[in-house]
Amino acid sequence: MRESEITESVALTGPDGRLNPAAVGFTRTPLHTTDGIGRFGRGWGRNKRWEYWAVTTPTHIVSVTVSSLDYASVHDLWLFDRESQEVIHTGVIRPLSGSVTLPGTLGDGPARVRTRPLQVEITEEEGGTRLRADTSLVHLDVLAARPDGHEALGVVVPWSKTRFQYTVKDVARPASGTIRIDGAAIDIPRGASWATLDHGRGRWPYSMHWNWAAGSGVWDGRVIGVQLGSKWTDGTGLTENALFVDGRMSKISEELTWDYDTQNWLAPWHIFGDSGDITFTPFYDKVSATDLKVFSSFGHQCFGTFNGWLLDDTGNRVLFSGITGWAEDVRNRW
Numbered sequence: 001m002r003e004s005e006i007t008e009s010v011a012l013t014g015p016d017g018r019l020n021p022a023a024v025g026f027t028r029t030p031l032h033t034t035d036g037i038g039r040f041g042r043g044w045g046r047n048k049r050w051e052y053w054a055v056t057t058p059t060h061i062v063s064v065t066v067s068s069l070d071y072a073s074v075h076d077l078w079l080f081d082r083e084s085q086e087v088i089h090t091g092v093i094r095p096l097s098g099s100v101t102l103p104g105t106l107g108d109g110p111a112r113v114r115t116r117p118l119q120v121e122i123t124e125e126e127g128g129t130r131l132r133a134d135t136s137l138v139h140l141d142v143l144a145a146r147p148d149g150h151e152a153l154g155v156v157v158p159w160s161k162t163r164f165q166y167t168v169k170d171v172a173r174p175a176s177g178t179i180r181i182d183g184a185a186i187d188i189p190r191g192a193s194w195a196t197l198d199h200g201r202g203r204w205p206y207s208m209h210w211n212w213a214a215g216s217g218v219w220d221g222r223v224i225g226v227q228l229g230s231k232w233t234d235g236t237g238l239t240e241n242a243l244f245v246d247g248r249m250s251k252i253s254e255e256l257t258w259d260y261d262t263q264n265w266l267a268p269w270h271i272f273g274d275s276g277d278i279t280f281t282p283f284y285d286k287v288s289a290t291d292l293k294v295f296s297s298f299g300h301q302c303f304g305t306f307n308g309w310l311l312d313d314t315g316n317r318v319l320f321s322g323i324t325g326w327a328e329d330v331r332n333r334w
Helices: none
Strands: 047-056 060-068 072-081 087-095 111-114 119-125 128-134 138-145 153-158 164-181 184-188 194-203 207-219 222-230 241-245 248-252 257-259 269-273 276-291 296-311 317-333
Touching: 047 128, 047 138, 047 317, 060 111, 060 119, 060 138, 072 138, 072 276, 128 164, 128 194, 138 194, 164 207, 164 222, 164 241, 194 207, 207 296, 222 317, 248 296
Parallel strands: none
Antiparallel strands: 047 060, 047 194, 060 072, 072 087, 111 119, 119 128, 128 138, 138 164, 153 164, 164 184, 164 194, 207 222, 207 317, 222 241, 241 248, 257 269, 269 276, 276 296, 296 317
């Protein structure tokens, strides 16, 4: 598979609102302008915009979702205690997009949620991204640092001229800060905690099935980031597969095979191909099910550890073990 690397700023959509052919490809740093997504009257109902952040720490995993689906806004704060496996979850669904503010293009402004159960503010500041979220029980304040030279995978996936997705998968961002649970403070130690961003802007088909896997950690003195995807990109000529070593991205231009047991989600997953061979061993299955008829989502997001190898840009095998993250299987009608 030959994928085009984009190295200059480019608009995702043309003046007619359709996909700009020059935008199709991948980047190592966000270069796409996506202000055309979400404008009323252009693909309304098919526009999907979101910011999803997940932070893994030695003791907890926390995720924050801020999103607009045009006809509804879906927001979420999920907190998991790795020792007790206790979960604290606040999910909010609101009609239309009045509860959410999202920047037209990544980095051009804050992302905010203002509802009674959940408030979120995501802002860029010197050195990284500040994540703040509040519910009646949980207060989150995290800095996802952006070291000098840190790269992130940007990909435009073209299903057609009117159906396409721009995603930024930014893994292995050093995280630090505090989680407060009912007033008790829990430290998020830098060097052992990692933040991952899934930024999305696009116009989607109504029904979609995808896999996503992401992991961050340190192995053999190097910061390792694993970013893999499947199903939703198949046959488009693009993948969202990449390896990161100390912030430097190696693009993997191969549709890898995913093998996992849908009758036993906690059994090991196997992701493999000529470019890599990875075993993912789950320790927790986060099951989600939402059925509002027009909008539905059913998924298994399994948290665990990655072991194996991926090829870097020079063709060398990069081995790693015990890299914490997740692998998921999601089916959406939206």
